[in-house]
Amino acid sequence: MSGASVSSLSKSGSSLPRLLLLATGGTIAGRASDVTSLNHYSAGVIAAEELLQSVPQLRGLAAIEAEQIANVDSADLQFDHWRRLVARIREALAVDPDLAGVVITHGTNTLEETAWLLQLLIDDPRPVVLVGAMRPASALSADGPLNLFQAVQVAVSSEARGQGVLVVMDGQIHDARDVTKVATQGVGAFASPGRGPLGWVDDAGVYLSTASGTRQVPFAELALPQQWPQVPIIYGCAEPEPLILTACLKAGVQGLVLTGTGAGQLSVGERRALEAWTGPRPLMLRANRCGSGPVHGGEQDAELGLLPAGLLSPQKARVLLLLAVMAGLDQEQLLQLLPITLVQDEQL
Incomplete structure (x- = not known):
């Protein structure tokens, strides 16, 4: 890929499985001036090749080619990074069976x-596994090296085939829809509320149930544009300011996620702002701020132009809306997709 640095880690003449490692930065590639510093460090400063060299045990698992897509704190990740990442994964899987x-x-x-x-x-049965770290690479007891080793274990395992995109952190294997970061510190900062992890990985192997059926990949053919749509998230709270919602509508945003309280409930002020709006309505999903539990359809949803986000967190509802807007979906077409926010293991 143009502009990406490439390195490799493998045994000479190895018949090991081949993997592509795409590095984007983060704490796993972070460094501090002191080994006891866990909060003050620079994320995204260690290159992909150094990450590979720091875990020589990977040589026994796979022949790995690494490329640097980005090297940033993930809070600074841009849509262009996503576009390049998707393009590289699609290309690699398409040209190399x-x-x-x-x-x-x-x-x-x-x-x-x-x-x-x-x-x-x-849309490919081969594993795509994301991995990170809660402690910088320079820290005492850094979690990144083991997390990376276990991510590679999962990626080369037959059990991971057909499971879709996975996240490996602290020995747990999570599904992409359900996983979320639930703590600011500690190596066990990721969880899948309501469902738990799909499986585990340790020195004895990978523990995953066999993938069930063919998963739905609704945007497998979508070409990602240079310019992405505007899709804000509005957070619910006591006496929210309706001016924020009205400002978004007046700005002509193409999608909007409303993060309601409780089971996705909007305030009277927010409902009145939607009722009073006479202009074109963006695609809108109603999520909740609780961290787990579903948002079901409500009596006023149709009147207000809302659809329930199901089990999706506000940030994941936004991702779905971004792609729906890019694909040119209308509300009825988006409605047909919403079962993936509740049931991922069954075909629609």
């Missing part, structure tokens, strides 16, 4: 959003 899978090193702050984006875009 012998490639076993893809591993992506990523910052933890927006890792779950990237994982869900790829779940909706990458």
Whole structure:
């Protein structure tokens, strides 16, 4: 790929499975001036090749080719990084039938959003595994090296085939739709509320149930544009300011996620702002701020132009809306997709 640095880690003449590692930065590639510093460090400063060399045990698992897509704190990840990442994964899987899978090193702050984006875009049974770290590479007891090793374990395993996009953190294997970062510190900062992890990985192997059926990849053929649509998230709270919602509508945003309280409930002020709006309505999803539990359809949803986000977090609802807007879907077409926000293991 143009502009990407490439390195490799493999045994000479190896018949090991081949993987592509795409590095984007984050804490796993971070460094501090002191080994005890866990909060003050620079993310995204270690190159992909150095990450590989720091875990020589990977040589026994796979022949790995690494490319640097970006090297940033994931809070600074841009849509262009996503576009390049998707293009490279699609290209690699399309042109190389012998490639076993893809591993992506990523910052933890927006890792779950990237994982869900790829779940909706990458249609291939071979594993795509995201991995990060909660401690910089320079720290005592850094978690990145083991996380990376275990991500590669999962990516080359037959059990991971057909599972879609996976996240491996702290020995747990998570599904891209359900996983979320639930803590600001500690190596066990990722969870899948309501469902739990899909499986586990340790020195004895990979533990995953066999993938069930063919998963839905609704945007597998979508070409990602240079310019992405505007899709803000509005957060619900006590006495929210309706001016924010009205400003978004007046600005002509193409999608909008409303993060309601409780089970996705909007305030009277927010409902009145939607009722009073006479202009064109963007695609709108109603999510919740609780961290787990579904949002079901409400009595006023049709009147207000809303659709329920199901089990999707606000940030993942936004990813779905971004792609829906790019694909030119209308509300009825988006409605047909919404079962993927509740049931991922069954075909529609």
